[in-house]
Amino acid sequence: MLWQVAIRTLLADRGKLLAGLLGVAFSVLLVNLQGGLFLGLIGKASLLVHQGNADIWVGHREMHNVDFPHDIPRRWLPRIRAAQGVLAAEPITIGFSEIALPTGGFEGVTVFGVEPHSEIAPPWEIIEGHADALDHPHAVVVDQYDQEKLIHPAIGELREIGGVRARIMGKTRGMHGFLVTPYVFTTTDRAAQYTGKPSAHCSYFLVRVAPGADVEETCAAIRQRLPEAEVMPSEEYASVSINYWMTRTGLGISFGAAALLGLLVGLVMVGQTLYAMVLDRLTEFATLKAIGATEREILIVLLGQAAGIASIGIAVGLTAVMLLIAFYDSPQAPLEIPLSMMVVSSSGIFLMCTFASMLPYMRVRRVDAHSVLQS
Amino acid sequence: MLSSTNTSARLPPSLGDFTLNASFNASLSAGHDAAAHRPVAAVKGIRKYYELGGEKRWILRGVDFHVQPGECVILSGPSGSGKSTLLSILGCLLTPDGGELIIDGRAVEKLPPAQQALIRRDLIGFIFQRFQLIRGLSAEENVALPLALQGLPAAEAKRRAGELLARVGLGDHRRAIPTRMSPGQCQRVALARAVITNPKLILADEPTAALDSHAGAEAMNLLRALVKDSGAAAVVVTHDPRILEYADRQCHIENGLLQ
Incomplete structure (x- = not known):
């Protein structure tokens, strides 16, 4: 009542x-x-880590944000592949550059280079253009949500990134990072050209562990072979990247x-x-x-x-x-x-x-x- | 403590036209013989003051008063004479600054507020000048509320409330909310709410002040019939000379003293 x-x-x-x-x-x-x-x-903030299929990220000492890597030598790759528990390892390159706009201006971009036909690097859904867009010469892929920033690039349109020729061959959806600069996806070789990095360097190595292998033990095995590198399970690196923005901003x-x-x-x-x-x-x-x-x-x-x-x-x-x-x-x-x-x-x-x-x-x-x- | 289960038995079968039933009266008188000589409520040397502008103003200056079972006492007096204050003290709504208050043979003036609330719930029925019904509740729910507070299941409380409303002539208004009823009907609902728990003491503060002469007479007839038939005692505070005829005893209070 x-x-x-x-x-x-x-x-x-x-x-x-x-x-x-x-x-x-x-x-x-x-x-x-x-x-x-x-x-x-x-x-x-952790999009690139979470979107990929990597179990482990290997980078420079004290790496703290996936978008801000320091160059590491590609020659580390065989030592990583030889570590106990590693199924596959690939280099990726992340760097900053500028894309020329049809208006005569420039827009800062984050270039993300992966190995051709990579199965470890972040997968993206090509919603416009060819599924194997990166197989084409000078090919880059941009995200459709960056259309306005990039002044509506058309498929097949030629642009310059870092003064080097780039052809828009595909568009993704939803690959939108924490930074305001649009992502441009391409191969590691072309990424090095666009960002001016030495081709003997990359930003990270993405590692897949073998079935049944323990991620932490594989990390330890890689650290043993590469004491000068930072080795982290993907989840940990995602947290580190998130924590970077949380604490610094x-x-x-x-x-x-x-x-x-x-x-x-x-x-x-x-x-x-x-x-x-x-x-x-x-x-x-x-x-x-x-x-x-x-x-x-x-x-x-x-x-x-x-x-x-x-x-x-x-x-x-x-x-x-x-x-x-x-x-x-x-x-x-x-x-x-x-x-x-x-x-x-x-x-x-x-x-x-x-x-x-x-x-x-x-x-x-x-x-x-x-x-x-x-x- | 009163039982609420015999409420309908102690109420007259035809309160709507305020007539009494002889056998009903006989059963009532037998049940109340034992306590017949003990006042339902009594105050001895009751004093009460209010502080106005930092000064004590005595409203009651040592009042002795009692009311017997079945008796209807009318308290009259000019404004500010202390009659409403006395009524509130009798109803455990106000704590006196001196003297003794006895309800149903028990000194209650020093009881903690929670116990005084239980005394009000079980022994006292209130009728207010402006009815003071809960606006959001229907007539039936308003009347059932005291029973529900006593712990009766809501369905049973409403059933009894419905029966009582029918007896006071409001059988067709059980679902009506107070704002849809006339002042006379509201006062009848308030009367029903006051008696639904079968209290030993009914306290009415200016019960006819908001009613026209016809509705006022109806309300007083109903109150008088309820008091007479249930054996409850009633204390009615009023300015209205038209209702003095309903009193068994009249008390005049002036300057904080009973005359």
Whole structure:
């Protein structure tokens, strides 16, 4: 019956109920949006690692970000391939250059060179052009989401990268890194030309371990043969790359603060709504007290109202989140909102809402039934 | 502590037209003989002050008062005389600054608020000038609320509330919310809510003040019938001279003292 009192009195004041619901829904939306953008963004920081089939990345000492490698000699390759547990190893080259634009300008690009027909390097889906695009002379592949930055390159169009001829032979979708510079995919040899790196150098070696071999043990075997290199399992290097952006840019703090702000908005809105409702209905709470409702029962009524606002508001908010994912998610601004984030954020907001009911409860506790009912 | 299970048995079968049933009365009187001589509520030397502008203003200056089972006492007096304060003290809504308050043979003035809430829940029914019904609840739910607070399942509480509403002539308004009812109907709902738990003491603060003369007379007839038939005691605070005729006893309070 107390739950009925809670819900009915809530429904009786629809204007305030709507304000409370909007507050909670907005809070759910804000927390999930911030969290989703954050995960999407840090996912981009490790895109090259996560997209590939490599089990191990081998690079320069203290490598800390997949997009910022230091050159290492290609001659390390036989020593890596000879290590216990290694199935295959390939060099890749990552470097910065500039692509000439039809307008006469230049756009900075990140050149990513892989071995022809690589099965370890990040796979990409060619959505326009030939599947074996890189087999063509001077071939490069760009991403369709960088169309505007690259002034709409057409398939077969000739450009220059680092002053060297490059022909657009394919377009990928969704290969969009953390940096603002577009990725240009090509072979390691051509990448060296475009970036001006010596052809005897590369950026990393990608390693596949043999079936049944342990990744950590294979890493140790490579380290033994190449003590001057850094050797990391892919997951670890992905984390290192993510951590680079997190610690050096304050990204985590700013997104975390925005998500916290969302929680606080929910808290304040629900608290304010319930408080305003209580102020409007002080005589009813005084009546409840007069007819023998205990403090605990009045708290149940307020908790019921907070839970009601929270539940409906969370449902509305999550619906808005789903719609946002459906219509807004893109490689430029990926929204990665896993189910666990929705559950955790909803639970957190629900708890916040119930906590918010303490504010009106403190007011109701101070209600003097005698004076309220005399007025 | 009162049992709520015999509520319908103690109420007259035809409260709608306020007539009494002889056998019903006989069963009532037998049940109340033992406690007949003990006041339902009594105050001794009750004092109460309010602080206004840093100064104590005494509202009650040592009031002795009692009310017997089945008795309807009307408390009258000018504004600020202390009659509503006395009513609130009798209803455990206000703590006196001196004196003794006894409800159903038990000193209650020093009980903690939680226990006073239980006294109100089980022994006292309130009727307010502005009805004080819960706006979001139907008439039936408003009347059922005290039973639900006593722990009765909601369905059973509503069933009994529905029966009582039918007896006070509101059988067709069980699902109506207070804002859709006339003041007279609201006061009848409030009366039903006050008696649904079969309280020993009914406290009414200006119960006719918001009603026209016809509805006021109806409300007082109903209250009088409920008091007479249930054996409960009633204390009615009023300014309204038209309802003095319903009293078994009248008390006039002025300057914080009973005259």
